[in-house]
Amino acid sequence: MDKLKSLMIFVRSAQCGSFSKAARQLGMAPSAVSRAVLRLEDHLGVRLLGRTTRSLTLTEDGNRFYQRCQQIFNDLEEAELEVKQSQSLPIGTLRLDLSFAFGKLHIAPALLQFTAQYPDLKLNVSFNDRLIDLVEEGIDATVRIGLNSDSSLIMYHLANARYITCASPQYLAQKGIPTTLTELSQHRCVNFIYPQNRQEATWKFEQDGKAIHLAVDSYLRFDNSEVILEAVIQGAGVVQLPKFIAANAIARGDLQPILQSYATQVGLPIAVLYPQKRYLLAKVRVFVEFMTELVAALKRTDVVD
16 A cells, blocks of 8 residues: 555656645645655666656656556556446446557447447547557557467457458459469559568468468559558459458449459458456456457458458
8 A cells, every 4th residue: 555655646746747736635745745756766766757946757767657657546446436336337448459450440430339338438549550568558458450369468359350352343354354373463463561561461372271372463562451442442453351351342342352262261360359457347348248249240241250
């Protein structure tokens, strides 16, 4: 409890920018507040606050520690509220980080229904595909494609995302429909390039039960799947994309699947990942349940496997 009080005093001092203001809010003497922060700094072996005669400012180490302390107090507040409500009602703020394409295309449109179901829950949602430290960035749960969990995370598998090769009907009418992988060399290919290392994606096929990874000779490359999708719909060429990205365009007739006899049966895992905790927060539990129901609906329409 003494350590928790020291953290509280440090956080309040950082927020107020003054020991005297923090002392008034905490009902303590300014000297006691100052000594508590000094003892915390001595314990940690770092300077947390820069002092001037008029104000306090967070040091670089202090800012990192402050962010973690804030998360601790947020978790404590939410845990207390959940205990008071018998752990049954999701409340507070749910911080989500979603895989960009899958999140934007399939999760975001359903979040309004999710928030209507849980009116006491606030959502803070970000979209990206980079690897993140959930605890350090204060994220409650993430949805990722093709990533395995590490020992610090719980991974709840939802479905698999298979790749599909396709092109626009207009392009295929002009250039012909390839029926073998060797014929791809005669076509204009559009490809995804990984933003982390600028490497092109290899295309995945299967023949006689054997996996084939094909390095295509693409003439047009983007590091954004939605840009690729739009370009191919406009007739840019042949592409291989996760089916969940191309499914709506295929259903509308804007894209036509090809080389389906070579389609791989191996899919990338789609999963919810969240930090390991002794008790699963109600807000995370209901999000996992929501994702399970959402993905079940996508399976019924053959968007994912």
